[in-house]
Amino acid sequence: MASAAVIGLHGYTGDAHARDGRLLYREQHLIWSQDGHTRRLVVYRCPDGQAFARKHLLSEGTPATPAFRLRDGVTGQEVEVKHDTAGVTVSYQARADAVPKQRQLSLPAQAIIDAGFDAYVHEHWSALLNGAIQRVHFLVPSRREWMNFTVRRVASDSGSVTYRLELGRWFAFLLPHVDVRYSLGDRRLLEYRGPSNLSDAQGNNPWVDIRFPAAQVFAQLPVSELQAAEQTPLDGRCAL
Numbered sequence: 001m002a003s004a005a006v007i008g009l010h011g012y013t014g015d016a017h018a019r020d021g022r023l024l025y026r027e028q029h030l031i032w033s034q035d036g037h038t039r040r041l042v043v044y045r046c047p048d049g050q051a052f053a054r055k056h057l058l059s060e061g062t063p064a065t066p067a068f069r070l071r072d073g074v075t076g077q078e079v080e081v082k083h084d085t086a087g088v089t090v091s092y093q094a095r096a097d098a099v100p101k102q103r104q105l106s107l108p109a110q111a112i113i114d115a116g117f118d119a120y121v122h123e124h125w126s127a128l129l130n131g132a133i134q135r136v137h138f139l140v141p142s143r144r145e146w147m148n149f150t151v152r153r154v155a156s157d158s159g160s161v162t163y164r165l166e167l168g169r170w171f172a173f174l175l176p177h178v179d180v181r182y183s184l185g186d187r188r189l190l191e192y193r194g195p196s197n198l199s200d201a202q203g204n205n206p207w208v209d210i211r212f213p214a215a216q217v218f219a220q221l222p223v224s225e226l227q228a229a230e231q232t233p234l235d236g237r238c239a240l
Contacts, residue, residue: 050236063119073234
């Protein structure tokens with residue numbers, strides 16, 4: 001049976017910089033509907049354009065808790081989160097020569113998985129913009145557990161608003177907070193500041209500042225763009 005048609009393919013690209021301003025990599029996001037579900041493909045590319053990692057996301061139920069699979073061709077890192085009748089199964093392999101670790105977890109209310117944070121922000125936009133503090137369970141695949149975070153507005157100006165995802169104050173040393181800045185006009189993601197979901201050679205998640213300029217937003221893309229992104233080899237070699 002032929003697969004269902006790709007509907008509404010669109011996307012955007014972000015540039016990830018280190019604290020010293022160096023361009024570390026670029027994120028190519030492609031989003032579409034298929035089989036009645038929202039799907040996303042993220043291709044991570046070195047500054048020279050060569051792909052080195054790829055992530056697939058599938059939103060079957062709540063948009064804030066997508067299933068996803070990530071593979072890094074440089075470090076061998078592999079992460080997978082799958083939904084099942086009991087909740088979710090999390091598989092994590094830090095590098096190619098590491099032993100994969102797996103755990104089954106229940107799916108709590110007010111949960112967020114990976115890029116589902118963006119969907120969560122849009123779902124609770126009015127409350128967050130008006131100063132509400134939302135308490136959520138955020139999945140940390142490397143620890144294979146849910147951790148208690150808060151989401152709140154931390155800054156705003158005439159054109160943008162910044163929301164922060166962070167652990168409780170006493171535990172903030174465990175994981176750095178994440179700041180995401182959006183346009184107030186069209187609620188478009190402008191910037192992400194926090195740990196990358198990719199690991200460096202030492203197994204750490206480097207801090208990145210990812211900017212998503214308007215010039216790199218594409219309202220409509222041909223399916224050939226998706227096919228090329230799916231098939232490109234992960235042979236890029238750049239250090240984080």
